[in-house]
Amino acid sequence: MEYIPNILFAIVLIAGVGYFARNINKLIRNIKLGQEVDASDKKSERWTNVVRIALGQSKMVKRPVSGFLHVIVYVGFVIINIEVLEIIIDGIFGTHRIGIEILPLSVYGFLIGSFEVLAVLVLVTVVIFWLRRNVIKVKRFLSAEMKGWPKSDGNIILYFEVVLMCLFLVMNATDTPFQAMDSGNVISQFIAPWFNGFSVEALHTIERTAWWMHIVGILVFLNYLYYSKHLHILLAFPNVYYGSVEPKGKVNNLEAVTNEVKLMMDPDADPYAAPAESAADEVPAKFGASDVMDLSQVQLLNAYTCTECGRCTSACPANLTGKKLSPRKIMMDTRDRLVEVGKNIDANNGVFKDDGKQLLGDYILNEELWACTTCNACVEECPVSINPLSIILDMRRYLVMEQSAAPMELNNMMTNIENNGAPWPYNQMDRLNWANEE
Amino acid sequence: MSEQLKVPTMAEFMAEGKQPEILFWVGSAGSYDDRAKKITKAFVKVLHKANVDFAVLGTEESNTGDVAKRAGNEFLFQMQAVMNIEVLNAYEVKRIVTCDPHSFNCIKNEYPSLGGNYDVIHHTQYIQELIEAGRLTVEGETYKGKRITFHDPCYLGRANSVYDAPRNVLKNTNATLTEMKRHKGTALCCGAGGAQMFKDAEPGNKEINVLRTEDALATNPDIIATGCPYCNTMMTDGIKAKEKEGTVTVLDVAELIANS
Missing domain, CATH: 3.40.50 (Rossmann fold)
Known part of the structure; x- marks a missing residue:
């Protein structure tokens, strides 16, 4: 009988971590629906980015208020989670505060003390975050795409954090031996008096309850991530690694097009030649993207990483002037569609069954795509190296090259370039006339 | 500006068997747009003032294809790029300066993988270089x-x-x-x-x-x-x-x- 809590704990832990792992596998499978990307270059620059941008939050603090607050929650989250390690060991082996036995008392006290201080800082910050979203109403949290689930999602995450931090502090405050030790209870010593009238047994029950709710809460939160924008706490790191290491202005040259152009420019090429053996069974290339499978794996990882902070949208010139385009919505739509495709695959024994829908048209409208000035403000803003612009451009490519669906004025402009090498209908032979004009 | 500007072309340089210091990529706007042409001429004035040995492609220059690429027409972009690269490589161009940041970005970042490798700079960078080298005094x-x-x-x-x-x-x-x-x-x-x-x-x-x-x-x-x-x-x-x-x-x- 005495091992029942240990066994129960192991079951809860395995179930919690196992279900999360199952979902992460799905997430990886979904990302792999995208086109492969070669990111084997510039490894050191990529790692530097991970350290500076993801670990170091260098882009978060470009907006000092939200950046500073975020750093508190981020540091708090990372450090307080060291405590989870102790909880897991205690849970499995039936020990109580194994840290006291392993570490010198002063070190243990210092650690728990820091966790307690951070827990309070996180609590205060989370309250400010909640106020920013619900009372102060910071503009970027009010956009059209933030209605319904995205809004609730943002608040649920904050409630989770409040509950977890409170449980941690209550757990410490009601731990009689820990309080008696008087080392590390920097905050909980002030909470302990709230429980003064309680018997030792009652205190123990509260402590155990808080302890269990804390670890179960963490596991629930872990599993919540998969369904939430909050995945960024894990995906920000790989996402920054795979983010662009090229100048922002550089847009990839489509290889499939290069091959065709070479064929057209090569005077020796025989357009009627039978395709080479290897090429015969290749799927004809589709130019650009109309659905998530046409996007790259990095773009799909981008979609899962987006935490909908809206810095991109708040810097987007099109959005600022009332156009439909919102870079954040581009990322949210991409993720929503990818999740939909993933569910479709789950429901059809691992094979995607055409559902008559696609990212273009059913989620993202032409009007949004054509409003983009390709100014890179969204890319510059993103604190975790997401690139909404690349998706916009890939979808424009589909519209233009597969559907000839560019706005008429752009078709005229492109016809001019084809005919006379300038976007306007001027004669190529007049190109140097400016030198002779007054 | 009543005096006529001297604007040599790459073809003229080639005929004399010479290479200019830089190729001035004028760009479509700089060639045809009335307002932009004034910028083109002002930059040529600066180049003359600093005694820079420069040339333009003139009628051999064509649109970089940048705007087509951004509109989604990768075909047209690459056709333009390949044609321009052919001309630039035939003249063995090493260094390109342009007043158009779109041409600058496109030739600098998007031409290399299509076979066009040049040292591309924006005119503000070049003017800074001329001032720092003492070739241009303002x-x-x-x-x-x-x-x-x-x-x-x-x-x-x-x-x-x-x-x-x-x-x-x-x-x-x-x-x-x-x-x-x-x-x-x-x-x-x-x-x-x-x-x-x-x-x-x-x-x-x-x-x-x-x-x-x-x-x-x-x-x-x-x-x-x-x-x-x-x-x-x-x-x-x-x-x-x-x-x-x-x-x-x-x-x-x-x-x-x-x-x-």
């Missing part, structure tokens, strides 16, 4: 004491992280340089990029160029400086929309230096 009388605010072109700034060159060059005018609230990395687009120059804007509640012009006007400038022919058009239109054409002028960095 008297700095014309705009002394004027208030100038610089609008970062997206394809120069964010796209390629060139923020300092235009500002360093402008210091030589002895004008007071002011910064807009949104500048450098956070600069707002003028509204022309991504092929927007060639179409009407989608429905909204404001024109982007007007919003950007308001940014600029908030610094109470005499002159809005920029380094892109498209930005120039957009800001000039913005000034008209705000009915400030009597008090504020929009000038390219090349024009400001040519006049100083």
Whole structure:
């Protein structure tokens, strides 16, 4: 009988971590629906980015208020989670505060003390975050795409954090031996008096309850991530690694097009030649993207990483002037569609069954795509190296090259370039006339 | 400017068996757009003043394909790129300078994988280089004491992280340089990029160029400086929309230096 809590704990832990792992596998499978990307270059620059941008939050603090607050929650989250390690060991082996036995008392006290201080800082910050979203109403949290689930999602995450931090502090405050030790209870010593009238047994029950709710809460939160924008706490790191290491202005040259152009420019090429053996069974290339499978794996990882902070949208010139385009919505739509495709695959024994829908048209409208000035403000803003612009451009490519669906004025402009090498209908032979004009 | 500008072509250099120091890539706007042509000529004036041995492709130059690429027409872009690269490589061009940040970005970043490898710089970078090398002296009388605010072109700034060159060059005018609230990395687009120059804007509640012009006007400038022919058009239109054409002028960095 005495091992029942240990066994129960192991079951809860395995179930919690196992279900999360199952979902992460799905997430990886979904990302792999995208086109492969070669990111084997510039490894050191990529790692530097991970350290500076993801670990170091260098882009978060470009907006000092939200950046500073975020750093508190981020540091708090990372450090307080060291405590989870102790909880897991205690849970499995039936020990109580194994840290006291392993570490010198002063070190243990210092650690728990820091966790307690951070827990309070996180609590205060989370309250400010909640106020920013619900009372102060910071503009970027009010956009059209933030209605319904995205809004609730943002608040649920904050409630989770409040509950977890409170449980941690209550757990410490009601731990009689820990309080008696008087080392590390920097905050909980002030909470302990709230429980003064309680018997030792009652205190123990509260402590155990808080302890269990804390670890179960963490596991629930872990599993919540998969369904939430909050995945960024894990995906920000790989996402920054795979983010662009090229100048922002550089847009990839489509290889499939290069091959065709070479064929057209090569005077020796025989357009009627039978395709080479290897090429015969290749799927004809589709130019650009109309659905998530046409996007790259990095773009799909981008979609899962987006935490909908809206810095991109708040810097987007099109959005600022009332156009439909919102870079954040581009990322949210991409993720929503990818999740939909993933569910479709789950429901059809691992094979995607055409559902008559696609990212273009059913989620993202032409009007949004054509409003983009390709100014890179969204890319510059993103604190975790997401690139909404690349998706916009890939979808424009589909519209233009597969559907000839560019706005008429752009078709005229492109016809001019084809005919006379300038976007306007001027004669190529007049190109140097400016030198002779007054 | 009554005197005719001497603008040698690569073909002429080739005929004499010589190579110029730099190829001046004029770009479509710089070749055909009335306002942009003035920038082109101002830059040529600067090149002459610094005794730079330069050449243009003239009628052998064609659109870079940049705007087609941004509109989504990768075919047209690559056709243009391959044709231009053929010409540039035939002339063994090493170094290219251009007044158009879109051409700058496109040739610098997108031509290499198609076989076009050149040292590409923006004219503000080149002017800075000429000043630093002592080849170009700017008297700095014309705009002394004027208030100038610089609008970062997206394809120069964010796209390629060139923020300092235009500002360093402008210091030589002895004008007071002011910064807009949104500048450098956070600069707002003028509204022309991504092929927007060639179409009407989608429905909204404001024109982007007007919003950007308001940014600029908030610094109470005499002159809005920029380094892109498209930005120039957009800001000039913005000034008209705000009915400030009597008090504020929009000038390219090349024009400001040519006049100083």
